[in-house]
Amino acid sequence: MTNEPVTVPSNFIVEAVEEDLKSGRFDHVQTRFPPEPNGYLHIGHAKALCIDFGIAETFGGVCNLRFDDTNPVKEETEYVDAIKEDIQWLGFKWGQELYASDYFDQLYDFAIELIKKGKAYVDDLTADQIREYRGTLTEPGKDSPWRNRSVEENLALFEKMRSGEFAEGACVLRARIDMGSSNINMRDPTMYRIIKTPHHRTGSKWCIYPMYDFAHGQSDSGEGVTHSLCDLAYEDHRPLYNWFLDELGLFKTRQIEFARLNVTYTIMSKRFLRQLVTDKFVSGWDDPRMPTLGAMRRRGYPAQAVRNFIDQVGVAKNENLIDVGLLEFNVRDLLNKSARRVLAVLNPVKVVITNYPEGQVEQLEAINNPEDPSAGTRTLPFSREIYIEQDDFREVPPPKYFRLTPGREVRLRYGYIIKCQDVVKDPVTGEVTEIHCTYDPETRGGYAPDGRKVQGTIHWVSASHAVNAEVRMYDRLFTVENPKKVDEDKTYLDYVNPDSLKVLSDCKLEPSLLNVTMGEQFQFERKGFFCADQDSKPGKPVFNLTVTLRDSWAKIENK
RNA sequence: UGGGGCAUGGUGCAAUGGCAGCACACCAGACUUUGGAUCUGUCUAUCUUGGUUCGAAUCCAGGUGCCCCAGCCA
Numbered sequence: 001m002t003n004e005p006v007t008v009p010s011n012f013i014v015e016a017v018e019e020d021l022k023s024g025r026f027d028h029v030q031t032r033f034p035p036e037p038n039g040y041l042h043i044g045h046a047k048a049l050c051i052d053f054g055i056a057e058t059f060g061g062v063c064n065l066r067f068d069d070t071n072p073v074k075e076e077t078e079y080v081d082a083i084k085e086d087i088q089w090l091g092f093k094w095g096q097e098l099y100a101s102d103y104f105d106q107l108y109d110f111a112i113e114l115i116k117k118g119k120a121y122v123d124d125l126t127a128d129q130i131r132e133y134r135g136t137l138t139e140p141g142k143d144s145p146w147r148n149r150s151v152e153e154n155l156a157l158f159e160k161m162r163s164g165e166f167a168e169g170a171c172v173l174r175a176r177i178d179m180g181s182s183n184i185n186m187r188d189p190t191m192y193r194i195i196k197t198p199h200h201r202t203g204s205k206w207c208i209y210p211m212y213d214f215a216h217g218q219s220d221s222g223e224g225v226t227h228s229l230c231d232l233a234y235e236d237h238r239p240l241y242n243w244f245l246d247e248l249g250l251f252k253t254r255q256i257e258f259a260r261l262n263v264t265y266t267i268m269s270k271r272f273l274r275q276l277v278t279d280k281f282v283s284g285w286d287d288p289r290m291p292t293l294g295a296m297r298r299r300g301y302p303a304q305a306v307r308n309f310i311d312q313v314g315v316a317k318n319e320n321l322i323d324v325g326l327l328e329f330n331v332r333d334l335l336n337k338s339a340r341r342v343l344a345v346l347n348p349v350k351v352v353i354t355n356y357p358e359g360q361v362e363q364l365e366a367i368n369n370p371e372d373p374s375a376g377t378r379t380l381p382f383s384r385e386i387y388i389e390q391d392d393f394r395e396v397p398p399p400k401y402f403r404l405t406p407g408r409e410v411r412l413r414y415g416y417i418i419k420c421q422d423v424v425k426d427p428v429t430g431e432v433t434e435i436h437c438t439y440d441p442e443t444r445g446g447y448a449p450d451g452r453k454v455q456g457t458i459h460w461v462s463a464s465h466a467v468n469a470e471v472r473m474y475d476r477l478f479t480v481e482n483p484k485k486v487d488e489d490k491t492y493l494d495y496v497n498p499d500s501l502k503v504l505s506d507c508k509l510e511p512s513l514l515n516v517t518m519g520e521q522f523q524f525e526r527k528g529f530f531c532a533d534q535d536s537k538p539g540k541p542v543f544n545l546t547v548t549l550r551d552s553w554a555k556i557e558n559k
Numbered sequence: 560u561g562g563g564g565c566a567u568g569g570u571g572c573a574a575u576g577g578c579a580g581c582a583c584a585c586c587a588g589a590c591u592u593u594g595g596a597u598c599u600g601u602c603u604a605u606c607u608u609g610g611u612u613c614g615a616a617u618c619c620a621g622g623u624g625c626c627c628c629a630g631c632c633a
């Protein structure tokens with residue numbers, strides 16, 4: 001069954017939630033997925049998605065979608081729409097669609113509450129000064145000279161911040177905690193800063209915006225989130241998260257952190273992905289080589305394969321670097337069961353069957369999917385001139401080579417057994433331009449009535465019936481497993497794979513592929529899985545390589 | 560030299576004081592009209608030192624290594 005759900009294995013988060021239910025800390029479970037709409041979702045987000053939605057589902061709860069839109073400089077509605085599309089593609093259904101900006105009024109009131117409690121103050125220090133006063137990892141910070149302003153003065157100043165009387169950077173609102181804390185996040189963190197860029201949802205209503213730390217916990221709490229699941233990076237922020245909830249006397253959400261996903265030969269950093277796009281290393285966020293969900297969709301990865309992959313990766317707190325081969329395994333595993341088989345020659349060389357009658361065409365029956373008998377059969381035209389793969393002929397065969405070579409027989413899949421008699425070469429380059437073969441008329445369909453063994457079976461396409469197509473072959477985006485870890489004098493850009501895209505523009509496909517619909521998936525026999533790209537035009541399809549088939553010949557040959 | 564977190568085969572995840580298991584990868588073989596798929600088999604691991612215990616991957620103590628934190632980003 002293609003869409004049989006994989007049972008989600010237990011993990012430390014599931015256990016913690018079970019414990020919370022058993023102890024009575026919570027009597028139900030609610031989660032949220034909180035992306036910032038400043039870019040596209042990638043495979044790393046798929047892990048967070050599976051955890052956030054998975055925990056909710058496991059315990060009969062709801063997972064909300066909440067956009068963390070507290071910084072108008074970076075955020076756009078375009079990203080909101082794309083994120084929703086990607087989540088839906090993966091098959092997740094959120095409860096409410098919410099925004100941190102929904103809470104701006106309430107957050108403002110919370111800030112005033114803290115000012116009145118003497119727990120927040122307006123600081124006139126510049127950004128540079130704040131950094132200086134913050135101290136270092138090993139030295140404590142020191143108090144700002146503005147730290148002890150009166151409540152009245154702070155209230156008045158904060159109101160002026162809100163009403164736009166100050167320029168960006170003139171001052172900020174800070175929580176009054178402990179400049180000597182060993183946790184830097186507790187050294188009077190910024191709660192509000194002045195930003196005069198319009199917000200994608202609230203426009204120019206506000207010119208002060210809450211920081212992540214002042215918005216996230218209260219947003220979670222306000223919507224009744226019991227378990228706020230996030231990246232390990234926020235572990236150091238948990239004391240602050242709890243501090244705000246405690247000081248404000250709000251419902252106490254529990255934050256639990258897990259290790260983010262890393263995958264070999266790619267990067268997850270939004271900043272770096274954006275650079276690959278702007279510097280034209282790729283054609284866009286949905287370039288099939290990118291680790292974004294949009295790219296995977298375009299490349300033909302089934303959503304279920306992505307989810308199965310995430311389930312197999314597991315959830316823990318160890319830093320990890322997952323072999324991209326595991327993702328590819330899941331893609332093949334699903335596509336193998338569902339994709340229709342077709343014959344397609346990617347790098348064609350012409351074969352003339354010299355003893356086959358000129359002008360004759362036969363229709364040969366071919367199986368659509370050996371893994372799925374209900375997929376039925378189709379018909380393939382066969383004629384005197386065909387194309388085969390350049391790789392399937394060697395004038396001088398290496399050891400263990402089963403394919404076509406002078407004097408040897410090979411089977412044409414669903415066709416005839418042919419024997420190579422002669423080759424025609426380009427007199428200048430010496431390149432083989434045409435291969436002359438004879439066929440055995442007794443072997444129609446590929447069966448030898450005398451029972452003789454033929455080691456190789458190769459795919460082919462009748463020359464006069466072939467559909468011309470463009471096929472885009474993709475390889476890993478980077479040449480090293482972990483582009484984040486590079487030599488001192490280099491950057492990840494030095495490891496971009498220059499051969500990650502090869503466009504084959506003279507491919508020959510069987511006639512059934514003349515009209516395909518975008519996204520339709522096929523197995524090109526012996527080559528890999530491919531899907532029709534959005535760039536396809538009537539009569540001139542374009543295909544993306546989704547993933548190659550396993551290639552044990554390549555292994556033998558490279559030994 | 561502050562604080563937080565993490566160490567199990569090549570890569571991940573389990574084992575919750577009692578035979579270190581699963582997946583992927585690898586290797587070998589069977590089968591095969593896809594050198595695909597399928598099937599079978601094999602190899603490889605508890606960071607280190609000490610302690611507690613009949614028994615430790617698990618508990619305790621020390622050591623080592625790696626990751627994160629000094630945004631008016633999230």
